[in-house]
Amino acid sequence: MRLTAEQQGEATVVSIAGSVDALTAGEVMSYFEKLVSEGATRLVADLHAVDYVSSAGLRSFLGTLKAARQAGGDLRLAGAQENVQKVLAMAGFTSILKTYPDSEAAVASFA
Amino acid sequence: MHRLLQQQLESSVGSAASLPPAWQRFLDTVDAAYSHADEEHARFERELDELRQTERMLHYSEEKTLALLEEIDAYFEADLTGHLTYVNSRFCEAVQYSREEVVGRHYRHYTDRRFIRKIFEAFNTIYRTGEPQEGVIFSLLRRNGDTGYTEANVSLMRDLDGKPIGFRGILRDVTENLRMEAELRKAKDAAEGELEIGRQIQAGFLPEHLPQPQGWEINGHFRPAREVAGDFYDAFLLARGSMMGIVIADVCGKGVGAALFMALVRSLVRAYANHNFSQNTIEVIARGQARAATTLAHRSALVAQGVIPATSSVLKDAVLRTVTETNDYIATNHGKANMFATLFLGVLDPASGLLTYVNGGHDAPVISGGGINKVRLDPTGPAVGMLPDMEFKVHQVYLEPGDTLVMYTDGVVDARNPRGGFFGEPHLLSLLARPTESAGALLQAIDDDLRAHIADASQFDDITMLAIRRTAEFEWEQQERAKDTHGDRLKLEISREATLENLPVLREFVEDACLQAGISEDTTFAFKLAVDEVCTNIVTHGYAGLTPGPIEVTFRKNAQHVAVTITDRGHPFDPDQAARPDLEASWEVRQIGGLGLYFVHELMDNVRYWSDSARGNHLTMIKRLDEPGSSPEL
Numbered sequence: 001m002r003l004t005a006e007q008q009g010e011a012t013v014v015s016i017a018g019s020v021d022a023l024t025a026g027e028v029m030s031y032f033e034k035l036v037s038e039g040a041t042r043l044v045a046d047l048h049a050v051d052y053v054s055s056a057g058l059r060s061f062l063g064t065l066k067a068a069r070q071a072g073g074d075l076r077l078a079g080a081q082e083n084v085q086k087v088l089a090m091a092g093f094t095s096i097l098k099t100y101p102d103s104e105a106a107v108a109s110f111a
Numbered sequence: 112m113h114r115l116l117q118q119q120l121e122s123s124v125g126s127a128a129s130l131p132p133a134w135q136r137f138l139d140t141v142d143a144a145y146s147h148a149d150e151e152h153a154r155f156e157r158e159l160d161e162l163r164q165t166e167r168m169l170h171y172s173e174e175k176t177l178a179l180l181e182e183i184d185a186y187f188e189a190d191l192t193g194h195l196t197y198v199n200s201r202f203c204e205a206v207q208y209s210r211e212e213v214v215g216r217h218y219r220h221y222t223d224r225r226f227i228r229k230i231f232e233a234f235n236t237i238y239r240t241g242e243p244q245e246g247v248i249f250s251l252l253r254r255n256g257d258t259g260y261t262e263a264n265v266s267l268m269r270d271l272d273g274k275p276i277g278f279r280g281i282l283r284d285v286t287e288n289l290r291m292e293a294e295l296r297k298a299k300d301a302a303e304g305e306l307e308i309g310r311q312i313q314a315g316f317l318p319e320h321l322p323q324p325q326g327w328e329i330n331g332h333f334r335p336a337r338e339v340a341g342d343f344y345d346a347f348l349l350a351r352g353s354m355m356g357i358v359i360a361d362v363c364g365k366g367v368g369a370a371l372f373m374a375l376v377r378s379l380v381r382a383y384a385n386h387n388f389s390q391n392t393i394e395v396i397a398r399g400q401a402r403a404a405t406t407l408a409h410r411s412a413l414v415a416q417g418v419i420p421a422t423s424s425v426l427k428d429a430v431l432r433t434v435t436e437t438n439d440y441i442a443t444n445h446g447k448a449n450m451f452a453t454l455f456l457g458v459l460d461p462a463s464g465l466l467t468y469v470n471g472g473h474d475a476p477v478i479s480g481g482g483i484n485k486v487r488l489d490p491t492g493p494a495v496g497m498l499p500d501m502e503f504k505v506h507q508v509y510l511e512p513g514d515t516l517v518m519y520t521d522g523v524v525d526a527r528n529p530r531g532g533f534f535g536e537p538h539l540l541s542l543l544a545r546p547t548e549s550a551g552a553l554l555q556a557i558d559d560d561l562r563a564h565i566a567d568a569s570q571f572d573d574i575t576m577l578a579i580r581r582t583a584e585f586e587w588e589q590q591e592r593a594k595d596t597h598g599d600r601l602k603l604e605i606s607r608e609a610t611l612e613n614l615p616v617l618r619e620f621v622e623d624a625c626l627q628a629g630i631s632e633d634t635t636f637a638f639k640l641a642v643d644e645v646c647t648n649i650v651t652h653g654y655a656g657l658t659p660g661p662i663e664v665t666f667r668k669n670a671q672h673v674a675v676t677i678t679d680r681g682h683p684f685d686p687d688q689a690a691r692p693d694l695e696a697s698w699e700v701r702q703i704g705g706l707g708l709y710f711v712h713e714l715m716d717n718v719r720y721w722s723d724s725a726r727g728n729h730l731t732m733i734k735r736l737d738e739p740g741s742s743p744e745l
Binding site: 019021022023052054055056058059083086087090091096 | 611612614615618636639640643644647650651697706707709710713
């Protein structure tokens with residue numbers, strides 16, 4: 001699993017590649033926490049290179065979402081593959097956070 | 112006497128002082144001798160006295176003993192061969208022979224054939240062990256031909272060296288006691304006779320054979336109370352064998368009356384059920400079953416959403432009418448008897464597992480499966496037969512593969528141990544929650560527990576149970592374990608240390624196995640995620656505080672199913688007990704816990720967990736392959 005962050009307009013886009021599972025969720029969570037603490041609260045998680053997310057992965061998204069919103073920002077998801085989208089839907093996450101087909105659309109939503 | 116001699120000597124020879132010294136010495140010697148003889152004599156006299164005294168005492172003692180022997184109950188002494196050597200007068204009175212006639216004869220002349228052997232054996236035991244025998248009962252034959260009964264305490268007689276020389280016995284007449292006991296027994300037998308009639312009526316109305324539709328197991332268990340209590344269970348086919356009626360009931364009252372009323376209720380239910388599931392109903396059901404077969408997997412969801420398939424209204428109506436008609440018949444035609452019954456009637460569609468039921472005030476049956484008690488079928492109306500026009504409601508529930516429905520009467524939970532403690536509903540529920548191999552094994556396990564609980568206490572109420580089990584897809588999985596991989600069956604295994612680093616390895620194993628088995632992408636993804644979630648829990652919770660042990664994943668496939676079993680040796684944990692996440696909660700309050708297991712249940716058609724200390728924790732999940740509709744919408 002790899003993480004890279006890039007400022008795009010109003011938002012900080014974090015590209016995640018690989019699996020977000022119990023093994024890597026902690027790393028994802030602390031990566032986002034660090035960004036929020038540095039003032040980057042408008043966050044886009046670009047998931048197009050994520051091939052797998054388990055409930056542990058969702059935990060890190062929920063934690064980030066709470067931290068960002070409490071700081072006045074938000075976490076928005078972009079480009080989730082079909083399987084990842086299924087997991088988000090099954091957990092009811094699609095009703096509590098916004099998802100976009102790609103990171104451009106997600107970034108634009110912050111404008 | 113020597114003093115007399117001295118006096119004579121003195122008178123003839125003068126004063127003693129004038130005697131010559133030789134005489135004086137002689138007299139002294141004589142004197143000493145006499146003095147010694149006196150002492151001897153005194154001692155002899157004393158000893159003689161003592162002897163006389165002893166003799167008197169002995170004589171007195173013997174008289175006293177003999178007197179005692181005459182005063183107590185009949186008494187005998189016999190030699191080692193059984194010939195009587197002494198009998199007291201009471202004995203003589205008892206047998207109506209004189210002492211002279213009795214002494215020297217063998218005991219067998221005074222008892223009848225049945226007891227000769229018994230007495231011989233008693234003597235033999237006493238001789239062998241040296242221990243007395245108490246309460247030896249035998250007959251005493253009298254001269255006039257009458258027979259009396261006596262109870263004897265017999266012991267061994269020994270001589271001074273301790274050598275056995277014979278037997279002595281004290282007899283107590285028990286003729287009257289035995290006669291009274293016999294009369295009591297006769298009276299009791301008469302009462303038992305009535306109970307026995309009631310019991311036979313009751314037993315006669317329990318089904319000899321229970322129908323066993325394919326894919327279902329049915330077992331009944333009935334243990335009557337000493338006093339007939341009127342419980343019954345019943346299972347019968349309806350609508351040309353396409354449906355099965357199941358009944359458990361507890362009729363009020365006890366004895367023959369309760370048994371007859373039970374027979375009435377049982378016949379009414381059967382008759383009304385047959386009528387209500389008549390030709391017309393059959394056709395509607397048959398159409399519904401044909402339609403339902405294609406949408407089987409959606410049924411639970413439809414019922415849960417309150418969208419009931421069309422056939423179920425026909426079923427509901429037929430079941431409801433059966434109960435109301437039975438209620439009205441009893442209340443109207445037998446109202447004066449004030450009889451009623453708690454009664455559960457269910458009609459099962461074996462094809463789909465749909466159970467349509469009315470519970471008339473009966474202990475709520477339990478549906479258990481996957482190691483938990485899933486649901487209780489609470490009363491939907493009052494007990495049957497109290498008043499006409501009572502309102503009953505009809506409910507429906509699905510029995511899933513592996514589910515067991517257990518119906519029971521209050522005799523189970525109210526069974527008391529010798530200290531008065533109830534068996535209790537919580538204990539019963541804990542037994543029902545255990546995973547079981549079969550309906551019969553489950554009832555047997557409960558009955559074993561009941562027997563141990565009741566022990567030697569009285570069983571006051573009938574103990575009645577009926578269990579219906581939808582045989583599980585797990586059975587296939589269990590059978591597969593014993594077999595090798597061949598034909599259309601496939602078995603693959605992996606074992607890894609329970610660490611987060613191994614989670615991707617285990618996921619890949621499942622993915623590869625699915626690929627090898629030619630399983631669809633959706634199902635593959637479902638297994639990959641479910642296995643990952645279970646293994647994550649094992650790593651983070653199962654082995655929490657322990658050195659990580661193994662996680663074993665076994666993948667099995669046949670033509671219809673895929674089953675994956677995950678085994679670990681961490682802390683036992685039941686995924687069924689985990690709280691369901693609130694998927695509707697807003698982001699502020701949304702908790703993440705339990706989500707993984709929620710996924711597992713969502714993704715799989717059936718999940719079962721069991722645990723034992725010897726073989727570890729096992730979780731088996733199954734997905735059906737042959738029903739496209741069975742995959743949950745993702």
